[in-house]
Amino acid sequence: MTRFSAILFLLTLHSSSAAWGQWNLVQDALPSGANCIQITSDAFNQRGAAWHTCPLHLGASFxxxxxxxxxxxxxxxxxxxxxxxxxxxxSSGPLSTNGAQIGYGSTDGNGVFGSRSLAIEIDTFANDGSPGTGDDNQSDPASDxxxxxxxxxxxxxxxxELSAAVQAHPVDEDIETGxxxxxxxxxxxATMLLEVYFDGSLRHSLTIDLVADLFDENPVVFWGFTGSTGGLSNTQSFCDNSLYYSSYIDGLAVQEPSPLVACVGDTVSFTALPLTPTVDVLWDTSNDSVIDVTAGGSYAMTGFNSAGCPTxxxxDVEILDPALQLLIxxxxxxxxxxxxxxxxxxAPNATISWDGVEGATSVTSEPGIxxxxxxxxxxxxxxxxxxxFQPLPQINFALEGVPTAGPIVICEGDAIEVEAVPSMNAVAFWEGSETHLLAVNGSGTFVATSLIGGCESNPQSIEIQTLPLPEGSFSAxxxxxxxxxxxxxxxxxFNDAFIVSWDLPSGTTDLSEAGAGVYNAHLIHNNGCEATSTFTYNMLPPIATGLSNPLPLCDNDVVTLNVTGNVDAISWNVGGDDATLPVVSSMGSGPFVANVELGACTQSDTAYVTWxxxxxxxxxxxxVNRCVLDAPYSFVWPTQMDAPVGSWVWSVNDEPATSGYSAFEEGEYTVEIRDTFTGCKDSHTVHVEVLPNLSLVASAEEPLICMGDSTTVHAELLPVLDTDPYEIPFSLTWSTEDGAGFFDNVAGGEHYVTATNACGSAxxxxxxxxxxxxxxxxIPNAFTPDGDGLNEGFKIESSCEWDVFSFQIFNRWGELVWATNDAxxxxxxGAPELGDGEHYLPDGWYPYIVRWEYREAGKLSRKQKVGRVLVVR
Structure with a gap:
């Protein structure tokens, strides 16, 4: 709240009224855009109020x-x-004084609002009794x-004070921010809880019986905003964004009687019914007077009376669900x-009936529905x-189509197929299988069953017995x-066995001289079971040493002979017992013999080497060093001691050079000689260093000087064929006494400088x-004033410092056409001096007179020069 100014104001009180939407405006309140109202303008001693045209019923939440x-x-x-x-x-509604009372408060009792009112104060000035805060000490805190x-x-x-003051904003002390x-x-x-949120933060939570404690059991109240300024001011306004409230209660009903119920899975329509004083009603979710309901829950309804005030x-709609489920x-x-x-x-409250007889269970002997x-x-x-009701099937067994009850006897290793045969067109299968056929090659008890209409028969079993086979053992x-x-x-x-016959490999007629191959002994047991014993007599292949002649190679190389096969022992004719033998050209071309052993077998293999x-x-x-202007460095090729297999070819940096090679550029040069057929080669790298020859120029800063003056002469080394003249040491010598380095201060004349390095002088x-x-x-003799930007003006050039200067141009009739005293x-x-306006003269010759005066060494000189200048356009 604001302080009062020390200056006395003469106030003329007047009342004004207006309406804006559903708001009645009092005193200084004004409309401020859609849904917005300005309570005060930014002026001293303003006060205003806005009262909603619809009352608010405290028996309903808002x-x-x-x-x-x-x-x-x-x-x-x-x-x-x-x-x-x-x-x-x-619009003539209640409004208290301005300043600290904010249009609501009063210093002398209840004021215009009486004893039945409630205010949520948003205060932006501290009327705390301190100097300059006005006469009304409201004990305000310092913050808004x-x-x-x-x-x-x-x-x-x-x-x-029902709820003590708190800072309006949860963080900022000042809310006068625009x-x-x-x-x-x-x-x-229901809970009689009043809550106030500012900028999304809960600032007050007050539990109070507003109807009984404040409004004398009358739940209908008027509501709105008040506000004011005093000796200080601000533009203060509000906008209504969303207003959910009821102006009256018990004005709504549903056409169907309560409770409102529907069967699960059905869609039921409910019609909203207005009760006096409601004249218009609709469901919130459908925005219509009828709503279609498929799910239970709470459904909101809104009505309006003839004044447009809401309720x-x-x-609540309940969905009835019998929740029937079979337990079978x-x-x-x-x-x-x-x-x-x-x-x-x-469901607990449901009644269950089987075939019209009440009860959750029923026992029947009747098939069907x-x-x-x-x-x-x-x-x-x-x-x-x-x-x-399904009778159980029976099951029997058959072997090769012949019914059998078992047991079934077979020789060891034999395979038979036993069939499970069901009755009543049932489906038979063996235990652990999905088929009625069972392949058996050993003894045991095997179980089968059958299935029809989801009913399984009692399992049946059959026994399979096996007899031993004749046996024997080979030796070699x-x-x-x-x-x-x-x-x-x-x-x-072994095992009561007898030999019936032999199968021998081709080429073998006697077991004492047995060759490689397969031997079969056909046997029979005294129980009648037959068997064949088989033995394969293996012959080892030749020992694979892997030794072979290597490819020819250069005589400065080393070749390694390898025995790569799996052997037990090795010995070489030239000495050594390793699987590898290094060979050099001094050992000759061979033979190189490897004697190997594998088990009880021995073998010798030979290899030769071509050099x-x-x-x-x-x-x-x-x-090699060479100066850049010297002849190139020439390589010399020596004569070879041996004849090539193909031919000897020379190269330098992979470029052919059999007839010789000369090196001009600085860099690495790799010399190589190679046999074109064998690839045997030798190489060497030579570094050629190219040194700079010197090139020298000299120039004067001022080639033309006044007599008695001096100037600086510069010497500069220039690159020769892209070399760096500063790469190696050099010296400079001047013909002028005391000259040194790249600069010399000289008078007029010829001045020589000599540069010298390891490659010579310049x-x-x-x-x-x-x-x-x-x-x-x-004075020029012609100019071209044609607008092309070149040689556009005729001007005197001089080294003189003028005391007096005069320059005049005439035409051929002696008329003055142009003059100036500015050199x-x-x-x-142009011809401005002719007096008939600005214009340009035609091409031709034009006489001129130049007069001037100047001083030299204190002496005054007067000069005059007469001539002609050619104008060319």
């Missing part, structure tokens, strides 16, 4: 969403109040704050029995069960044959001319 703007002057005042009151909501009051008083720490802040006010009629109510299969098969127990479950129903109120659900000496040798084979009988001659590049230098000369330095005048001003070919 949620009011606003945006408030407290201005943008941090040193402004005073604030606004949200007010519930029972005086009036007209929010508090809740009753009965027309805004005095903090008083019985009328920002629209959200202000939410909620009332829960809200919520109606819907297709129920009874295997081998004559009675079936039927059972189901449903049986119906179960569950009923809750008017809602009913039905399900069906199909009952089948040696165990394996070396390449192209024979051995001896023996055979021992090719290797060339030589001879003695070549590592580094000489340069700089010529400096001398002249007399007096007053000189130069720097050129003539552009």
């Amino acid at each position: 949620h009011l969403e606003f945006e408030v703007n407290l201005g943008m002057n941090n040193n402004g005042a005073d604030g606004i109040c949200f007010v519930l009151q029972q005086v009036s909501n007209e 704050h929010i508090a809740i009051f009753r009965d027309g008083s805004l005095q903090h720490n008083s019985p009328n 920002i629209n802040y959200p202000l939410d006010i909620t009332w829960d009629a 809200h109510e919520t109606f 299969d819907s297709d129920l098969t009874i295997c081998g029995g004559s009675e079936a127990t039927l059972s189901a479950t449903a 049986h119906e179960v129903t569950a009923t809750v109120g008017a809602c009913s659900t039905a399900l069906e069960v199909n009952v089948t 000496s040696p165990q394996s044959l070396c390449w192209e040798t024979t051995g001896e084979i023996g055979f021992d009988l 090719w001659p290797t060339p030589s590049v001879g003695t070549q230098p590592d580094t 000489i340069a000369v700089a010529v400096v001319q001398e002249e007399y330095c007096g007053c000189h005048v130069w 720097d001003q050129p003539w552009d070919g």
Whole structure:
């Protein structure tokens, strides 16, 4: 709240009234855009109020969403109040004083709002009794704050303060920022909880019986905003964003009687019914007077009276679900029995009946369809069960189509197929299998069963017995044959066995001279079971040493002979017992013999080596120096000691050079000689260093100087054929005494400088001319004033410092066409002196007179020059 100014104001009080939408505006309140109202302008001693045209019924909950703007002057005042009151909501409605009372409070009792009102104060000025804060000491805190009051008083720490002041914004002390802040006010009629949110933050939570404690059991109140300024001001406004409230209650109903119910899975339509004073009603979710409901829950309804004031109510719809579920299969098969127990479950309040007989379970001996129903109120659900009584099938066995009860006897290793044969067209299968056929090759007891209509027969079994086979054992000496040798084979009988016959490999007629191959002994047991014993007599292949002649190679290389096969021992004819033998050209071409052993077998293999001659590049230098202007470095190729297999080819840096090679450029040069057929080669790298020859120039800063003066002569080394003249040491010598380095200070004349390095010398000369330095005048004889930007003006050039200057141009009739006393001003070919306007002269010759005076060494000189100038356009 604001302080009062020390200056006295003469106030003329007047009243004004207006309406804006559903708001009645009082005093200084004005419309401020859609849904927005300005309570005060930014002016001193303003006060205003806005009262909603619809009352608010506290017997129903409300949620009011606003945006408030407290201005943008941090040193402004005073604030606004949200007010519930029972005086009036007209444009002449209640409004208290300005300044600290914010249009609501009063210093002398209840004021215009009486004893039945509530205010949510949003205060932006601290009226705390300190100097400059006015006469009304409201005990305000320093920050912009929010508090809740009753009965027309805004005095903090008083019985009328229902909820003590808190800082308005949860973070910022100042809310006079020009920002629209959200202000939410909620009332829960059931819990009697009033809450205030500012900028989304809960600032007050007050539990209070507003109807009984504040409004004398009258739940209908008027509501709106008040606000004011005093000796300080701000533009203060609010906007209504969303207003959920009821102006009256018990004005809504549903055409159907309560409770509202529907059966699960159905769609039921409910019609909203207006009760006096409601004239228009609709469901919130459908925005229509009829709503189609498929799910239970709460459904909101909104109605309006003839004044357009709302009421809200919520109606609960219950969905009835019998929740019927079978506790048995819907297709129920009874295997081998004559009675079936039927059972189901449903909702706790549902009634269950089987085939019209009440009860959750039923016992029947009748096959076919049986119906179960569950009923809750008017809602009913039905399900069906199909009952089948299935006799159990029987099972028998057959071997090769012949029925058998077993046991079945077979020789060990034999395989038979036993069939399971069912009755009643059932499906038979063996245990652990999905087929009625069983392949058997050993003894055991095997079980089969059959299935029909989901019913399985009692399992049946059959026994399979096996007889032993005749047996024998082979022996061989040696165990394996070396390449192209024979051995001896023996055979021992066991288990009451007898030899019936032999199968011998081709080429073998006697077991004492057995060759490689397969031997079969056909046996029979005294139980009649037959068998064949088989033995394969293996002959080892030749020992694979892997030794072979290597490819020919250069005689400066080393070749390794390898025995790669799997052998037990090795010895070489040249010495050594490793699997590898390094060979050099000094050992000759061979033979190189490897004697190997594998088991009891031995073998010898031989290899030969072919050597090719290797060339030589001879003695070549590592580094060669040449000056850039010298002849190139020439390589010399030596004669080879051996003849090539193909031909000897020379190259330098991979470029052919058999006829010789000359190196010009600096760099690495790799010399190589190679046999074109064998690839045997030798190489060497030579580095050629190219040194710079010197090139020298000399120049004077001023080639023309006045007599008696001096100038600086510069010497510069220039690159020769892209070399760096500074790469190696050099020296400079001047012909002028005391000259040194690249610069020399000289008088007129010829001045020589000599540069010298390891590659020689270079000489340069700089010529400096001398002249007399007096007053000189130069006058051109033509110019082209044609607008092309070149040679556009006729101007005197001189080295003189003028005391007096005069320059005149005449035409051929002697008329003055142009004149100036400014030596720097050129003539552009115009004729301003003719007196008939600015224009340009035609091409031709034009006489001129130049007069001037100057001083030299204190002596005054007067000069005059007459001539002609040619104008060319």
